[in-house]
Amino acid sequence: MQLDVFLKQVSINQALNSLISHIAEAGIEIASLVKQGALAGVTEKMTTTNVQGETQMQLDILSHDLALAQLRASTVVAGVLSEEVDAPVLFETLDAPFLVSMDPLDGSSNLAINGVVGSIFSILPNTGVSRLGEQAFLQPGQAQRAAAYVMYGPATLLVLTMGQGTHVFTLDAQQQIFTLTQQTVQIADQTTEFAINTSNQRYWQPAMQRYIAECLHGADGPRGHDFNMRWCASMVMDVHRILTRGGVFLYPRDTKQPVKAGRLRLLYEANPMSLLVTQAGGASIDGLDDILSIQPTSCHQRVPVLLGAKQEIQRLRDYHQQASH
């Protein structure tokens, strides 16, 4: 089933359907640039840094521009918060029904090694951006109307939730149309696979030290079985693996840079991914609290992210609760 047919079947909200179609178009445009690699200059670094102080890749900027143009063209978006700009971009359509928070290119360090990258989108209701300005974006993740990522891998995928399950669409490269290939994804409650950047181990808190130590002890330790490990350095790819074959993805709080609560950004990485994962039967916490219930305090706020298999995330929550007493 093609994306537009699917949208008509599951939602009568034409504005939302149109917005998702424009996000899909942005994904198709970015995918064709990614596939050109060095021929399109996408592996080149810029001399500029973004608001996070990270060196931007040429494709970070191009993806931001392409996605912004599609969101503006939809006419149903009032403003866009992007990883690549300091303050939200407000459109002339200030009373339009939606706001979008986006990471136009996630995992961009992978471009240099021809690895998988993606784009992440969070769709929020417009609760008054004309009055509130950037405050209007500071809504908890549970307010999201939809969330999606586009994954630029061997195949280009659109993974979407509108609050009724998480669904996977694959791009037909010939026709340039997304087609439904997996409906209502379900993440298994248990897993024997974890994803974490262990080079940060010495900075983790005791609860995370305990969880990973127990996994590494495998069959000889308290868990009684061996664990496997994966780390793609691309949240889109790591989350996609969890949606398709299970597991947990962990980017915990650490003391590496004490001013940062975690590495990932709440409004355009943690929240949309948490909605996609919870809609697939998984869980997502910052250690103690559900990510989707966190009240944001600033646009580029960082947050620890532990998401995936429900029972493992509950175990992690227990360990954090025990350590906090």
Ligand SMILES: O=P(O)(O)OC[C@H]1O[C@](O)(COP(=O)(O)O)[C@@H](O)[C@@H]1O
């Ligand atoms: O470099 P590290 O510590 O492995 O971090 C990888 C994480 O950083 C990110 O690349 C951050 O995203 P950006 O590339 O959009 O800044 C995530 O995709 C990934 O999970």
Ligand SMILES: [Mg+2]
């Ligand atoms: Mg990112």
Ligand SMILES: [Mg+2]
């Ligand atoms: Mg990015």
